[in-house]
Amino acid sequence: MNHWAFVTAAYVVALGGTVALLAWAYATMRRAEAAAEATKRK
């Protein structure tokens, strides 16, 4: 049994999940703050 295949799979899941969470949180924050700024100017 190739142990490195399991290690790689676990790291892909962990890093992929973390990056996805951060990217989603950043995108929603940027969008919401841009909308708040736009309504402030109106």
Add this chain to the structure above:
Amino acid sequence: MHRFANPARFLKFAKPATVWLFVIGLALAVAGLVGGLAFTPPDYLQGETVRIMYVHVPSAWLGMGGWTGIAIASIAQLVWRHPLAAVAGRALAPAGATFAAICLVTGSIWGRPTWGTWWEWDGRLTSMLILFFLYLGYIALASAERERGGEGRIAALFGLIGAINLPIIHYSVTWWRTLHQPQSFGTAGSAIDPSILWPLPLATLGFSCLFGAAVLMRMRAELAETKVEARIRRAAAE
């Protein structure tokens, strides 16, 4: 805590803190993971698969830590009616759910070569799966309450009741000894050899900072959305 009851004061702290948590978290997580992958020996029994520990343990810690945060936010909301408590609870839930899911999947991947099975209905795995479902329930409940314009008190009650699962997860390996190993850390020290252990605190601290950055970003998004909704309502009323 009451110092941050004012959203403007909170944002003054949150904006630089988001950047710092992200940068420090990234540096520590990379150091921990590179250290764990390249600078530690394989375990004498588990071989190379022991390296899964450097992503599995931080995700388990953050899956449970996220709900601990929700329980604290729930108390702050129900007892002191802290204006940011519901926002914090809603921001913590998706981050906690993500790490609970990562913990379950990486644990399953680790289980296959070490236990010979992807899944076992033992106390630790089952209680962790329940925590993941509790997160989904909390997200649905808190979103529904927010859409209806509620204060989030039902979600806060759910957050407090759900915290009963945390000691069950913690002591599950003592109460029901099945496949999952007993606790590796205790008051007597660690059961893990120092040559393998050292990257774990780095990775755990790094992922914790990244978790904190994600939570702060979600809180900032929620506060900005509330501001937009209030301005639209005000404009419609004028």
